[in-house]
Amino acid sequence: MRRKPFPWHITVFLAPAALIYTVFMIYPMIASLDFSLYQTVEGGKQVFVGLGNYIRLLTDPLWSHSFWNAFRNNVVFFLIHMTLQNPIGLLLAALLATNIRGAWVYRTIIFTPTILSVVLIGFAWKLILSPTWGIWFPLLDKLGLGNNEIAIALLGNEKSALITLALISVWQNIGIPMMLFLAALIRIPTELIEAAQVDGASGWRIFWRIQFPLIIPTVGIVAILTFIGNFNAFDLIYATQGALAGPNFSTDIMGTFFFRTFFGFQLRPGDPNMGATVAGMMLLIILTGVIIYLYGWQRRMEEVQF
Amino acid sequence: MFKKAVRILAASALIFGALAGVAFAKQKVIIESWRTDDLKLWKDVIIPAFNKHYPDIEVVFAPTAPAEYNAVLDSKLQAGTAGDLMACRPFGKSLELFKKGYLAPLNGLPGLENYSDFAKSAWTTDDGKTTYCVPMASVIHGFLYNKDLFAKYGFQPPKTWEEFIDLLAQMKKKAPAISPLVMGTKDQWEAATMGWHNIAPNYYGGEAGRKAFLAGKEGFHTDGFLKGFEVLAQWAPYLPRGYKAVSYSDSQQLFTQGRGFIYPAGSWDIGVFHQMNPKLNMGAFKSPPPAGASKCYISDHPDIALGLNPASKNKEAAKKFLEWLTTKEFAELYGNALPGFFPLHNYNITIKDPVANQFLSWRQQCEGTFRMTYYKLSDQKPDAETDLWTASVNILNGNQSPEEAAKWIECRLSSWYQPHKHFHQELNCK
Numbered sequence: 240m241r242r243k244p245f246p247w248h249i250t251v252f253l254a255p256a257a258l259i260y261t262v263f264m265i266y267p268m269i270a271s272l273d274f275s276l277y278q279t280v281e282g283g284k285q286v287f288v289g290l291g292n293y294i295r296l297l298t299d300p301l302w303s304h305s306f307w308n309a310f311r312n313n314v315v316f317f318l319i320h321m322t323l324q325n326p327i328g329l330l331l332a333a334l335l336a337t338n339i340r341g342a343w344v345y346r347t348i349i350f351t352p353t354i355l356s357v358v359l360i361g362f363a364w365k366l367i368l369s370p371t372w373g374i375w376f377p378l379l380d381k382l383g384l385g386n387n388e389i390a391i392a393l394l395g396n397e398k399s400a401l402i403t404l405a406l407i408s409v410w411q412n413i414g415i416p417m418m419l420f421l422a423a424l425i426r427i428p429t430e431l432i433e434a435a436q437v438d439g440a441s442g443w444r445i446f447w448r449i450q451f452p453l454i455i456p457t458v459g460i461v462a463i464l465t466f467i468g469n470f471n472a473f474d475l476i477y478a479t480q481g482a483l484a485g486p487n488f489s490t491d492i493m494g495t496f497f498f499r500t501f502f503g504f505q506l507r508p509g510d511p512n513m514g515a516t517v518a519g520m521m522l523l524i525i526l527t528g529v530i531i532y533l534y535g536w537q538r539r540m541e542e543v544q545f
Numbered sequence: 546m547f548k549k550a551v552r553i554l555a556a557s558a559l560i561f562g563a564l565a566g567v568a569f570a571k572q573k574v575i576i577e578s579w580r581t582d583d584l585k586l587w588k589d590v591i592i593p594a595f596n597k598h599y600p601d602i603e604v605v606f607a608p609t610a611p612a613e614y615n616a617v618l619d620s621k622l623q624a625g626t627a628g629d630l631m632a633c634r635p636f637g638k639s640l641e642l643f644k645k646g647y648l649a650p651l652n653g654l655p656g657l658e659n660y661s662d663f664a665k666s667a668w669t670t671d672d673g674k675t676t677y678c679v680p681m682a683s684v685i686h687g688f689l690y691n692k693d694l695f696a697k698y699g700f701q702p703p704k705t706w707e708e709f710i711d712l713l714a715q716m717k718k719k720a721p722a723i724s725p726l727v728m729g730t731k732d733q734w735e736a737a738t739m740g741w742h743n744i745a746p747n748y749y750g751g752e753a754g755r756k757a758f759l760a761g762k763e764g765f766h767t768d769g770f771l772k773g774f775e776v777l778a779q780w781a782p783y784l785p786r787g788y789k790a791v792s793y794s795d796s797q798q799l800f801t802q803g804r805g806f807i808y809p810a811g812s813w814d815i816g817v818f819h820q821m822n823p824k825l826n827m828g829a830f831k832s833p834p835p836a837g838a839s840k841c842y843i844s845d846h847p848d849i850a851l852g853l854n855p856a857s858k859n860k861e862a863a864k865k866f867l868e869w870l871t872t873k874e875f876a877e878l879y880g881n882a883l884p885g886f887f888p889l890h891n892y893n894i895t896i897k898d899p900v901a902n903q904f905l906s907w908r909q910q911c912e913g914t915f916r917m918t919y920y921k922l923s924d925q926k927p928d929a930e931t932d933l934w935t936a937s938v939n940i941l942n943g944n945q946s947p948e949e950a951a952k953w954i955e956c957r958l959s960s961w962y963q964p965h966k967h968f969h970q971e972l973n974c975k
Contacts, residue, residue, distance in 0.1 A: 300975065301927060301960065370787025371795040395731050395789025397944065483931070485733050486789060487939055502616060505734075506637065506923040506930045509616070 268522070275515035285512075292516040302513070306520070308488055309496035312401055316492055317469040319405035320412075325461055327409075328416030333446060335417070336424040346421070350414035357411070361478030364407050368393050394479060397489040404490055408475055412468070416461045423454040456537075463532045470525050473498060493521050572602045574863050575628030577621070579614035580849070586882050594878055595869055602862045622647045622854070629857035630866060633678035633850040635667035636919045642852075643670070648677045649855040654864065656871025664889035667847035667915065678850035679867045682879065682886035685904045685913075686743040686844040689810040689818070691803060692826040694723065700806070702830040706747070706776060709833045713783040716806050725783040727805035729791025736937035737930070739809035740780070742844050742916045745773030747834040751842035751914040759921060761964030765936075765955040766948070766972065774947035778940050789942055801825050812885035812904045819884070819898075829903045831911065845913030847889060927957045 275292055277285040296302045331349060335342045352360065368375050370391055384390045393403045427450060435445050473494025476484055482499050484491035501514025576587075587606035595604060607628060609617045615638060621627035622642070633639040633648070642648045651657065652675055657665075660680050668678035690702060698719055703709040716725035730736050749755070749769030757763045763770060785791055785799060800808040801822040808814070810829075818825060834841040851870060857863050869875055876888035877895070884898035887905055896902045922929035936954045939945040945953065956974035959965035968974075 301957075365792075368790065369792075369795060370785065370790050371799055391787035392790035395729075395787065395791075395942075397942075481732065483733055483934070485731065485938065486942060487935060487944060504931060506919065507926060507928045508638075508641070510926070 271515045272519055272522070274512060275519045278512050279510075292513055293519070296513070296516050296520065305488070305491070305496060306517070309491045309493050310524075312490065313470055313472075313492040315401060316405050316408075316472065317466060319402065320409060320465050320469055321462065323406070324409040324413050325416050325458075325465060328413050328461070329420050329458075331413070331417045332420035332424055333450070335421055336450075337442075346417075349417060352411045353414035355411070357474040358478045360407065360411050361475055365394070365479050368403070395486055397486050400480070400486060401490045404476060404479065407479075408472070411475075415464070419457055419461055420454060423457040424450055427453050459532065459536045463529060466528045466532075467525055470521060470528070493517070493524070497521065572859060572862050573605065574602060574630060574859055574866055575605045575607055576630045576632070576851070577614075577618055577628040578606065578608040578632035578849075579611040580632065581608045581610055583883065584608060590882050591875075591878060594874065595866065598869065599862075599865055602865060604866060625856055627854050627856070629854055629859050629863040630851050631854060632681075633668055633852045635847050635850070635915070637921070637924050639668055639678055639850070639852065640670070643675075643677045646855060649853040649860075650675045650677055651679065651853065651867070652676060654679070654867060654871075656868050659871045659890050659892070661889075661891060663913070664847060667920075668850045668852070678852035679870050680847060680850045680889040681870065682849050682883070683845050683847045683889055683915075684885065685812045685887060685907065686739065686846070687810055687812070687829050687831045687904055687907065688743075689800070689808045689814065689900070690828050690830065691800070691806055692828045694720075694803065694806055695828070702828065703833050705836040705838075706744075706833045707836045710779055713780075713807075717783060720806075724785035724799060724805040725807060726780055727796045727800045727808045728780070728784055729788045729793070729796050730784075730938045730941050731790050731792045731795075733934040733938050735793055735796070735809070736777075736941055737933040738916070739811060740777050740941070741773055741933060741937050742846075742918075743809055744776055744832050745770065746842035746844055746914050746917075747832055747838065748772040748776065749917075751840075751912045755914055755917045755920075758917065759964065761967065764965060764968045765958070766951040766968070771947065771951045774936070774940055774951050777937060778947050781941050781943060784941070797821065812887065812901065813883075815885040815898065815900050815904070816883055827900050829900050831907045841907075841911040843907050843911045843913055844916060845887075845908065846915045846919075848886070922958060922962065925961045927960070929954070929958050929962075932957050 276287060276289060278288045278292060280286050296306055331345075335346055339345075367373050370376070375393075376385070376391070379385050379387070379390055389396050389399050393399045431449055431453075432445055435449055440448070470493055472492055476490050476492060476495050477498065480490050480495075482495060482504050484495040484499075497514060497517040500517050501509050501511055503509030584606060592604045592606065596602070605628075608614075614632075615634070618627060618631060627647075631648075633642075639648060643650075657676060657679070662669075662673070664680045664683070665676050666673075668680060669676045694700075695702070698716070700712060700716070703712050713725040716723070728735055728739060746754070749758070749763070749772070754763065754769055758770065765771065765774075785796070785805065791799075796805075796808070797814070797817065798821075799805045801818050803825070815827070818827060831841065831843055851867060853860065853863055853867060871890065873890065873892045873894065876890045876892055879886065880888045880894055880896050880901075881898070884896065884901035885904070887896075887901075888894065896905055916930075918929040918933050923931075932954045936945070936950040940947055940950050952972055955965070955968055956972055959967075959969040959972075959974065
């Protein structure tokens with residue numbers, strides 16, 4: 240009996256991707272984690288401190304206050320995306336899947352903000368909401384809200400700034416879940432829907448009994464993509480509120496907290512070791528989410544795939 | 546025919562360029578700076594003026610964006626690719642570079658005697674013995690006002706703090722559509738820089754107060770320092786509509802478009818405003834002291850200097866440039882080309898811009914002091930300067946009372962600043 244020869248061609252095909260991924264993703268990640276275990280002392284020397292930086296980040300009030308504040312804000316940021324972006328994205332996809340007239344026009348328009356640069360989005364919304372010349376104000380005056388403390392300074396009030404930014408982000412990114420849902424909906428065999436129609440099922444019933452159960456795997460993927468994207472978010476906050484994520488750190492999320500810690504700010508020099516520690520915590524948070532998804536959701540999903 | 550001409554031109558340009566490269570190779574001086582706005586000025590005015598004296602030294606001004614300057618310079622210095630001369634930030638940042646050996650000591654540089662000790666203090670070691678950067682300019686805080694609007698409503702610039710607040714109230718009554726005081730809190734730094742640093746020295750007593758603070762006799766929650774927060778809080782009702790979301794550039798626009806009466810200013814705004822609206826008729830008044838005060842204080846902040854990279858290959862040429870910076874010629878050139886950046890030399894120089902001149906005249910009338918949080922108090926985390934931004938914004942936004950904000954910032958500072966340790970217990974900080 241001859242043994243099967245080692246499948247060399249698989250190695251050859253995998254090598255480029257594995258190499259690039261190792262050099263540009265895995266190595267930097269491990270290097271960054273390693274970096275977070277050191278602290279710089281007088282004279283610029285690096286000293287190994289074990290998990291000291293993590294303990295400091297979570298227990299020293301000067302650090303833990305900022306950390307938990309950023310974490311809380313990030314959770315709020317994520318929840319707003321989950322409750323608005325994804326359901327609305329699904330709704331839009333469901334409407335577009337019904338072959339309404341001019342569907343491609345709507346699809347293009349709704350998807351456009353997604354491909355624009357975040358800096359541009361931040362700048363445009365800053366102008367729209369600017370109390371100096373924003374086009375938001377004539378509208379407010381008409382509604383009789385011209386003197387409402389919060390409405391005239393949406394990005395300047397602690398209560399409204401984070402929600403406003405989350406809504407801007409939802410507006411920008413809604414195209415992505417919409418496209419993913421749409422692709423999944425289109426993939427459903429038409430016989431299933433036609434059979435239901437013949438049986439006299441309403442559109443509502445068809446959606447909830449046939450279409451939705453069949454796109455549940457996509458719902459999971461969209462949720463985990465939103466989670467990863469939101470806990471890595473940085474650019475929109477930085478572009479509109481600056482590195483201090485004002486007012487009074489009410490829009491500070493993990494990304495901006497990391498940026499300030501790592502690169503420093505104004506007179507404050509950066510602390511790369513603590514920055515790497517914050518990055519390590521971000522990795523841990525995202526990893527936890529992904530593991531919950533993989534074991535709690537995707538494993539079960541495989542059983543209902545058709 | 547045409548192609549040939551182009552070829553000859555290109556070839557001769559190459560040869561000429563190579564020759565020029567050889568001729569100047571030993572005498573090239575590169576300057577690192579964060580003043581990207583001044584690129585044209587250096588190219589057209591300052592460097593040609595220097596080359597009149599030293600035609601064989603080629604000077605290249607190579608600025609980096611202000612927000613990235615510190616980080617970029619640090620990495621360039623570590624990699625050994627930084628320029629021969631570099632613009633120095635005041636106090637802590639430059640001292641740190643000097644201690645790491647990235648800035649050469651300049652003791653004995655001819656011309657350094659043309660500066661007062663106050664001017665040099667931002668770039669001198671704590672023991673006062675070694676100076677490591679040549680001071681270039683300081684910025685002065687005060688208030689700019691729209692002269693035409695003042696004339697229209699018959700207002701006069703205020704002399705005391707009480708008059709000032711009274712004037713703001715009148716403005717709000719007489720002209721509700723025009724903002725009495727143009728400043729926002731969105732970008733945060735204005736509230737501290739144009740606000741607290743501008744007005745508080747009159748309450749804590751300038752340099753004397755600053756020194757008492759450093760020694761631990763005063764804190765943010767005591768006497769004049771607390772009073773500084775309290776008077777700042779009085780501004781809130783007179784700021785523009787939606788000021789919590791008004792950014793720095795928004796307020797610059799508001800003021801230059803004639804939509805506001807008074808603008809809490811740094812002198813660097815003068816040049817910017819001339820460009821934004823050449824027709825704007827501006828006047829200036831200094832930070833008004835409380836009624837009955839015998840002395841007045843202004844914020845006169847050393848902002849920029851030039852230091853020598855010890856790893857430079859053209860140290861002699863670079864030193865010649867530094868020497869030239871100490872001359873009266875440079876002082877007059879720089880002060881007039883950049884109205885609002887005031888040379889720190891001891892010479893009596895004439896500044897042609899009337900508004901800038903007014904700012905400068907306050908040096909004679911009042912005692913100067915620099916932004917107090919820049920020296921020592923921002924060397925460690927949490928640094929007092931960034932905390933001051935947060936505290937000032939919180940006060941103006943109404944999120945914290947002046948007492949709460951003062952206690953908060955003092956607790957943060959006394960958590961690491963040794964001379965203030967006793968306040969940490971007295972205030973029951975957590």
